[in-house]
Amino acid sequence: MEKIFVLDTNVLLHDPMALNAFQEHRVVVPMTVLEELDHIKDRRDKDVSREARIAINAIDKILFNASPKEIQDGVALPSTAELQPTGCLAIFPDQLINHDTGAPYLDGTPQQANDNRIINVALHLQSKQPDAHVCLVTKDINMRLKAKGSGLENVEDYRRDRVLDDIDYMSKGYEHIAGRFWDQVESVETLREGSQAIHIVSRDVVPNVHINQFIYDDNGFVGMVRALDDQRMELLDLCRERLMNQHMWGLKPRSLEQAMAFFLVAQPNIDMTVLTGPAGSGKTLIALAYGLHAILEEKRYDKLIVARSTPPMAEDIGFLPGTEEEKMAPWLAAFDDNLEVLHGSDESPFSSIEYVKDKANIQFKSLNFMRGRSFNNAYIVIDEAQGLTQFQLKSIITRVGVNSKIVVLGNLAQIDNKYISPLTSGLTYLSEKSKHFPHAGIMHVNGIERSRLAAFAEENL
Template sequence: MDKDRLVKSSKMYVLDTNVLLHDPLAFLCFQEHDVVIPMTVLEELDHIKDRKRDVSRDARVAIRALDEVLRDATPEQMLKGVLLPDDKRSSELPRGKLIIVNDHLFADSISGLPGNENDHRIINCAVYLQKQYSDAKVVLVTKDINMRLKAKGAGLHYVEDYRTDQLIDDVALLTSGYKKVPGDFWQQVGECETEQQGRDALHHVSRELVPDVFANEYLLDETGHFAARVVQYDDTHITLKDLGVERLMSRNAWGVKPKNIYQGMAMDALLDPDIELVLLTGPAGCGKTILALACALEMIIEKGVYDKLIVTRNTPEIAESIGFLPGTEEEKMAPWLAAITDSLEVLHKGDENPISSRNYIMEKANIQFKSVNFMRGRSIQNAVVLLDESQNLTASQLKTIITRCGAGTKLICSGNLAQIDSSYLTPLTSGLTYIVERFKHFEGSATINLNGVVRSRLASFAEENL
């Protein structure tokens, strides 16, 4: 490797395998700094790429992306470093290099760790480079918390998590989908132009009142009467759709009425065909599933806006298997989607025979239980897609589902970031967190956080004391 080049670059990032599995193009995200890929990482990618698991696809994408950069390089150039693509940045800015390091040739400089462990080899590679290039900042980047602890214990000065794809630093900063304006909103409005569009009143107010709004964000004030939704906005003005708290609270879908303003805002977004993506977040028991299901049935059966309801969710092992028991896809998915059948029974508990009513409605609304595995390669037209427990999916898996939604399809994603079952995800890296932040400026999406919903006394007590 070119020692002078590394010293000039001041930073050298050594990537662990799990970083490339998390984001196959991660090596392109370090701007003008050098990126080091140990040979052990390439070996691990090679072992993973042929497995029949979802992560194998990411391994293959990473390998192809690395080959695209290194395809025409000689062995000497690969070891010295190949310039990374400029990624459409200014040609005046310096570019880092992608360097493949044969870490098997490095002497073992760490005692106390098992010699054949791949993690040990990668840590040893970073420690070796730190000693050889003392004027450069050598950083090991890994998603493995335990590996970060071991690396620091082995004497590595700089160890970091991969955070390029994290749009927020704290889940508490996650967009709630609504803002509470202090005081009386209309007392703060100076000039206001109002127009009538059918039954809706649209108000054009100054952007200075709420400078950081986004598409379909709801506004409330402290009077308990004002409620509006942002329809459009530019640098100077915001167009608000006047809703009013009483109007939101009078919403009704399949016999379900909102218990408070948060559920009212959720039902407003769910019942609006112009909003193609609705994201519902909040704790267990706050009504995410039953609201989504009631609104879907209202739009399919009563209003005839959509043709069917497709319900899906992640299954164990990161949505990679739905089991090998006999039965159809829907029969295998039924246990994982019991929340839907339970909610249907609640919606029809007043009927003479709730079970018969549930089965009739499932046929009438053409409710289909599908696996995430089989979403790729199809297009879903004129349907409501309910994606339950979406906090356990990655951004890549959510992209697969979102891109399947064809014309006239409404996607509802619900999830609780406090109940992530996947060992590979955290509230900050969850696909639900990612799309909530990424889609907040999309005019066809709305986010509602139902944290304000009063749950049962038992659930609330357990949340606070267990």
């Protein structure tokens, strides 16, 4: 059976190279989608306009030499694999659709949403080619409901961006072993490196382990995977009591997960740390405390850059008064709150905070204006990363320069982008793709440390 996929605009914005996912099938891009991409490419929102331009260029690259008739009939998709694809890309002039057939069309007048015109394309193809599998692909949940309610048999979400089938399988950065870890180990080789003990055990003990992952049991053992191959893994023996007694800029961990995050973010060979967890778990506080410690005490970096996206008001930031740091203040108030926590016991907290901001060269940036820049000798904190796409996070990570460390923070339960779910978030993608990279670390900091009221609200409201 021939498969025909009608793509919505948000699919191409979410993954500008989405056409590569349909190489063996017929792909139809409605004219309305091209019109929406044309409108979006000139927006002042740098992220979405850039992705629109990339999607337009990808379509143009395929259709560049084709005649008008070939474009409507379908142009062969280029091959990216050994096998030659049998699929093609076609543009459908949806403005020519009428009610001559029995297809149940939605109202396509200018007063109606463009979504209706795109749905009408799929309904038209389903009516004209009853033997084909016609499917609308969109990331808009309401559009999927409208399409099904209009009689479209096949409607799907774009699933190529999913790195997991279930968010529960996402790596947390640690593995809990019930009982005693050493009861499951048949043989071990222990080496000494100064004051550190390295245990070499079979990988079969924890088969799905990855580099820089923590392993702990109920008897007080805590180890960190320092190296591994197909048969063995090296565990750095960490004393649980020593982990819990870490101090960083006056901050001390309250839970084992916080203690492991403390240790992970401070490792000099780890260039990127991803900290996830619910609101109030201490992610921001840990990232900020180590940044101040590394810059002011260890003299490891020259500046601390705090950045986050500012949707949906990114276009309006330029109209706010003051410098870029002052414009970003409404969105980065959480960092001021955490600075107050770190210096709340000082004799003059306000003066201490202003002194630290100046001495540590703390800079507040909007992710929408970081394109084309490189940050060297910098400690970079990306806040609220759960709302970023895979494409956006990749473009941010590539900005990290020489002798820099980046810490990415996010809570997958607080996604406010209607086209992103926990399974398709750039934060999930980054965690899963980087967990095998020797210079990256992942930690899910669970538990609410703000107050008993905050813990109750997170669990019950």
